[in-house]
Each structure stands twice: as C-alpha cells, then as structure tokens.
Amino acid sequence: MSIDTIKTDILIVGAGPSGCMLANTLIEAGKDVLLIDKHNFPRHKPCAGGLTPKTVNLLPFNINHLKQHDSEKMLFKFTNGKTVDLNHIEGACKMVVREDFDNYFFDYVTSKGAKYLNNKIISVDDLNNKINVKTNKQDINCNFLIGADGANSTVRRLTTNLNFKNPVFAFEGLIDKKACKANIPTKFVFNKLGYGWVFPKNDHYNIGIGNLVYDPSQPKPKKKDLFKFAQEELGTDEIRDITGFPIGTEGLDYIPSSKKIYLVGDAAGLAETLLGEGIYNAVVSAKYLGDAIVSSATHDEVFNKYTNFLVGMKKELSLYNRGSKILYKKQRLSYWMLKLFFGKKFMDGYSEGKTLSEIIKGKYPFPSI
C-alpha cells in the first residue's frame, strides 16, 4: 500500500443530493464516511431547481431560507395549444436555485463530520476484502464504494454494464424577470419528446427544454429550440448561463454489481421519465442505502435490503414510463385526462407530498428497512 493511501469505511463518490443524503444518514449513525467530488463547492449543476414536497419532507433540514417560489399555480400546455390550469394552496413544487441548495447540503454534512476531498475517481479494484480506488490525487481503501456521481457516472462505467438506451438530455438557462412583460406561473409546455419549462425564482425564471422519450425518428432538442421557446413563452430570448446535461433514467436495468459497490440517484438511472424529476429518487435511494448499511451486520444483508428497495423503485419507474408514453405520444387523450380528472388528483397528490404510487394506487412504493 502506498503512503498516499487513505483508509475509510465508506467512500461516496459525488457530493450532489444523493451523495450528501447518504453521507448524512451514515454520519448520524456514527459511521466513518469520506465524500469525494471532482468539483469544489459551490458548483453549478444544470437543473431547474424544482423540489417536490415529498423531497422536501425527506431532507434532514428545513429549506425555507432557500425557497424562492411556491408553485401554487401550474400551467400545462399541449401541442394543440390547449392549456390546463391547476392550483393548490401548498404548491406542488418548491423552487430553489440548485447551486445554493447543493452548497447548503454539502456544508450541512461536512460540518456534521463527513470528510471531503476534491478528487476525481479514475479506477476501481474490487479485491477479496477491500476495494481499492485510484483517484487523481490519492488511492483510497474502503469497505463500501458508493457511486453518487450523477448521470455520467464514472463508478457506473467502471463497475457495471449499465448503458444509456434512452438518452435523456435537457438544456437550461436564466431569464431576468425585468426582461419579461408578464408574470408567468410555473409552466410546462409539452412537445412530442418531452417539454419546455418556465420555473419562477426571486428575480429570474429558470427556463429549459429536454427530451424524456427517446425516439430516433425525431430530432433531439437543441440550444436553438431553447431560444425559440423563450421567445414564444416569455417574449424575449435574452437567456444567460445556458448549460445542458443528461438525466439518468436507466434504473430499470440497474442491478448492483457487487455486495460492496452500489449506485444511487442519477448514477443508478433513477430519475423518472414523466417530468424528469430526479432529486427525490436521488435522496430516497441514498436514504435507503444508508439505512441498509447502518442496520446490517454483513455485506449480504446490505445487498438484500437495497435490492429489495430497488424492486419497489423499478415498479415506480415503470409507472412513470407508462405515464410518459401516454403524455407525450397521445397528447389529445392526456389533455382530456388532465383536464377532466387526473389533473386535480396529481396537483393535490404532489402538493400533499405523495409519490406517484400513492397518488394512483394509494400505496407507498418502498419497503420498510
């Protein structure tokens, strides 16, 4: 072992919401945790910054100081130009600026005792007793390696055969409110592959466009589509800070490759394909894995508990996939479904902090640990 080798019980690669949620669960139970991230914080992550109430309920801290808007009113526009307008006093989405949210979460867990290194993972050796991880700075020796490193996960690439069969990609940018004539509520404008969005914040709108359905016969969204979308919806194309990133949605195929190596959040492909919400599944998967590690005596037990959670997660993801196929491919039907009965049910359910299974089947999708 080289003198530059660090030892830790649990190594988490990636300090986004999934990595920080996992670190928090483990630190609270007194575990030895090392977080590494290729970026120092604060850092930008392409994201619209919409947190559903079920996400907010799961977080270990109150987000009131980070919240910039409550989506009490939501507008859904279909390809035929028709709109459905939904309201709930609690708001179905709490709007934050993602950079601020991630930075707060990062400070929260590091101040509680999670160790942090600004390192980039390069290779993984899964040995009999230990895992050896090479980074650009030191080697790290650990009992558990967790990939929380997002949609382009290096841990996934180094340790599994999980591929992108449904490449989902989104662009986002910011428009200052003073450049717009009208005050716009939270807005979703559907197209054949996904949607464009307008998410209000204090002094700006986060706007974006992305595909959620993969259809090789249709052109994928491009930056110029974002300018066109902004002009149509906000009457300006003065967009700043445009960035794009994939969303990890391959979770139906994810099976842990080792009893010592696990993926959470976008690295495991757990974002959903109906509206592209990924932060809830990132934090709920991390919480379950953390609880599994804390409550288990052996690697076998952790594996059984986390794979049991993944069974529920895959059912949930399948439900979103079915919804997505109807929403984007049968827009006339989904317009009427949303207008006549599903719209209120969804708006109420999301605002009350429910998962999709709870809204549709009245049942929480995940097992108890």
Ligand SMILES: Cc1cc2nc3c(=O)[nH]c(=O)nc-3n(C[C@H](O)[C@H](O)[C@H](O)COP(=O)(O)OP(=O)(O)OC[C@H]3O[C@@H](n4cnc5c(N)ncnc54)[C@H](O)[C@@H]3O)c2cc1C
């Ligand atoms: C444009 C856009 C808009 C979105 N809007 C929303 C939204 O409004 N609401 C919502 O719920 N979801 C949204 N999502 C999805 C959401 O951003 C993701 O699901 C969520 O960020 C996943 O969290 P995570 O912790 O798993 O990964 P990430 O947030 O991607 O964090 C991964 C971390 O790993 C680090 N990392 C990556 N590679 C390495 C490496 N090799 N070595 C070390 N560190 C590494 C990264 O620097 C990063 O800090 C959006 C996605 C996009 C692209």
